[in-house]
Amino acid sequence: MNGAYLDLVRAHAPLLMIVAPLVGAALTLVSGLARLSWVVACIVGGVAAVIGIDFALAVFSAAPPAIAEVGVAIYVDGIGAFAGALMALTLTFVLVAAGATLKEAGASAAPFNVALLLCAAAGWIGALMARDLAAVFVAVETAWLAAVGLTAVNAVQARAPLNGALRMLSLGGVGAALMLLGIGLLGRAAGSFEIDALPLAHISMPSVAGAGAALVLLGLAVKAGVAPLHAWSAAALGRSSGVVSFGVGVLAVLGALSVMTRVSAYTITAPELGAAISAALAGLGAVSVIVGSVQAVGSTNLLRLAAYAGVSQAGCVLLSVALGSPAGFAAALMQLVAFAAAGLALYGGAAAGRVQALDRLDGYAQRAPLASAAITAGALSLMGAPLTIGFLGRWRLVEAGVGAGWWWAAGLVIIASLSGVFYGGRLIERMYFRRANAAYEGEGGLWRAALAPALLAAIVGIAIGVAPNALLRAAAAASQLLTGLAT
Amino acid sequence: MTPEFALYAVLGAPVLQALLVMLVPKPPGLRDLIHIGFSLLGAIAAAYLVSAVAHHETARIVLAQPLPNVDLAFTIDPLGAMMAAVLNGLGVLHAVHAAGVARAKQERAPARLLAFIALAMAGVTAVAFSANLFSLFVAYQALALAAFPLVAHRGDEEARPAARAFLATLLASSIGLFLPAMIWTYAIAGALDFRAGGMLAGRVDALTANILLVLYVMGIAMAAIPPMHRWLPASSNGPFPALVAIQALAVLPAGGIGVLKVVTFVFGPGMGEAALASQLLIVLVGIGMIVAALIALSKQDIRERLAYSCMAQSLAAVMGALLSLQPGSFAAAGLFAAALQILALACAAATLLMAAGTTAAITGRTTVADYAGLGRVMPWTFAGFAIASASMIGMPPFAGAWAKLWLITAAAGSGLVWAAGLAAAAAILTFTHLGPLAANALAARAPTDAFKRPDGASILLAAPVILGSGGYIVFARAGRSARGLLVADLDRGGGPMSEQRKTPPPRSGVTGVLFVFCLAALIAGLAFDLAGGVRVRFWIGDQPGGRRCRWRGPSFCSWCLPGRPRALCWGDGIESQKGRRWKLTLNPGFGADHRRVADPGDAAHGAFADDRCVSARGVLAAARSRVRRGWRDGADGTAGRSVQTR
């Protein structure tokens, strides 16, 4: 009996991964109470994470499961399964950590916060599993608008997030319009609006298709905060609360990068489009690495520093994707894991003490040792210190790049790591070698412990670089599985 | 004990040591015991590994496999074992000395200081035993991160920019230069494991080899090759125990070991393709040696002077390694010179820095001008200082002389006579900045106001210095064995080292020469003092005058009890106004509130108040009282009330 239910769940796993957060969002709104909504959200997030990880393991096994037909066109490829599981897992930790910062925007806003987090996650997971490009568009915009709403709702203690939300809306809206046009052009040129048809389609108008693909990726690049399209990130994240940092800085950017990776995997492998898309992504990635690194070095705000570091990491992901090879996609997936871990570490560590300006980090190690350890781990990962997931992701990129003759990609990785030494070293020095100049301002009492799982998960995720075999195998399997599983 | 277990022990003991020291910062006695005990354990394990290697045993441990075909692995080889044994052996002395200085100078956060010293030792040991380029890279970065808190320890306005410069230089060069070279090597060789004869031998053209050599040598900034040497003078403002770790036992030697390993196992001795770059680098290194020695001469602060002096010596090791890349039969001679130079530098630098640390702790003097005559009141400390200086200069019969002799042999044999000239010039300049300093300390008139602490330097501070300098004796005696051990590793082509005839070996009887040298210096100093009417009591600790224990009945060490540490005294228990008795005074702590100050006048009568030798009853009373009062600040013996004697 239990086995039958389990099989049923597995058969509907992709749909459940999308629907569960949506249902959870509705339930949290209905519950009305801050802590109750948080508990419901954590449970839902955990369920989605378990389903996602189980499904991903099944997909990468020798006998991939069959997916039930449910009316909505779902197409699960390796990248979708890997990134979907990663999104669900990250969502769980974000929701748990949000418990420590839930009431910063007021108790009445708390149910909306968790509901918007769940909606955003549902959108990104939906975009990773959708078959139709229009469905991808709807899912992406759903997630993005939820993120905008999250930013705006939490602009209570500071009004700067409102400006950030405006920029997100403006840039995101432009990106959405361009993406819509791109979908139209791509669909017209390829003769199909289904994503899995692109690699095998006979593209009658390559330039039109190329323009369409570029516009779609451009629209996604805006959401991913890739330079030079990242004008929203500093304003939205610089003075944001913990919930916004997690929801936008980690979840939204991770989701957008994942969807970009997935869409690129199909457009790059299309013979008529591959070279142009690869060049465009490589250029964008290079600019993002350099701009993000420079801005992170010059930043005096911890949240903006983390945002700019994320821009640099996004650039490395795009460089990996631009290679267009299974090794490149595997490297991109590893770097997505590294991004999630570093984001949780930095934003979680900042949220623990409500740290925004860098000088408030002075003596942080004495006030919040676990948060300091998490920030240190994040900084080491961004530096590319050996035995961290950050080093592993960059090494895989360099390995794949050198194999393809892209020696300049190795140079960019070195730039990213060098800049990580400067801004990461600054963080470590402030936390451990300066006297505290501010009292601890984090959430008091028991709820302070809500951040601990996220911080510990981040540290473990970063330290997984010591023994990454399982992750490496999963990423390799995911990158090979572009043929996917269809309903 | 198996070699694998010893390898785990030598790598893991310092890490455990650091953890325990941080967990048990008080009582300070226990903390110091842990620190010294684990250092000893590491040294024993390292010595065992030398023995294992000498018996042709092998061991390899894999701690992680982060990448396909790339392990985080450590293995024993003669070079690494020798390095680890010497550095860990000196580490024991340093551990004792660090404990003494931390107490004497009331260093802030002593537990953190000792913990990171232990981690730095773990790092350099890992560098010595690294089995491949990746492990070397990981150990190198770990060492840089572990040594960074040592530079930043004081946390003041000087320490912060120094620490930033330290970390930025080391990490940036390793990531910006060493890492690309490693990636390139991986692309060429397909793996990163060290290989005898060189991983790149026969696989690269001249251009690639030259570029790689420059990237590797410049990337290993811990060797202090200009312009990557900024970190070394920047770090010279740290506490003395940190300086010993950075300049003598961990960071600087790790740089030399790294260059040596890269040259030996990545390029291979006699790799002619890299000859051009190696010659250019030899020019750079040679000029760097001379300039560093000149800069050292201009520095009045003893820390800065020693920093540049150590830099010059480290560059000599790099020169030896680079000479091995010259084609010809003298390649292995260069490698041996480099290895011996690293070991000699470690001994010399450790001794000099410990002596300077003792001097600073006891007299508060850190400028060269203030060192005049200090040897007369701190004979043991400055005897060690003098011996170490002689080795740094390259005066026979000390270990540094043989290293330079081999260096000159390798240079001349490779046809680079100008390199030998550069090394000789650097040695002369080293003499100018160390020789007169050491001589003046021993020969000038003793200052009457030398000590800021009336009881002088304890055995914790003085003994490591003289024992460290004793390392030269060990080396001089063991040089033949060391050469035998390393010949098999470095000279595989039946070159000059196998012949053992090219350079004069260390002579037997050097112990006698050394003893005569020290005795002559001390007698000369005593003679001057007696002629000047100043009486000097000669104790095993450096003391301003005679101190004897006034005590009644047996006493015992209350070192580990809460409260100020007490002296351990034994003897016949009778204070004698007439005779002068030799007593062993183990005085680990210093009270800030000694009420009686011993002056030379007192020494003549042999009377002084010692409130640190207490009776058994007194100790028990102190313990009971402490338990009743609870823990107090300053329980590390640097503050607080003295326990009254009965």
Next chain:
Amino acid sequence: MIAANALLEPVLAASAVALLIVGATGALVLTNVIKRLAALLIGGFGALAALAALGAPSGALLAGVAVLFAQTALGAALAVRLQEGYGSVETQDIDAADLEDDTRGHAS
């Protein structure tokens, strides 16, 4: 007739793209928040029109309309919050106020 239809399609597509470009430019360049929203709306309509001209399925068009509607609603709510928070809907005033807040935050 058929020729006229064949000519009409690219003209419609080009017009739609032009509308999109105008809207996108306005959304990025205009300083008034309400005007930005209007520009976004225009750009969105342009995208939808282009989609229709390119023969996209009706589902895609409906999805686009829904997204556009949600975007506009959110934008309107945001404009109200901006007016409440900053007392202005001009981006120059908003950016200047943020800069002032940042400076005050550093000083404190």
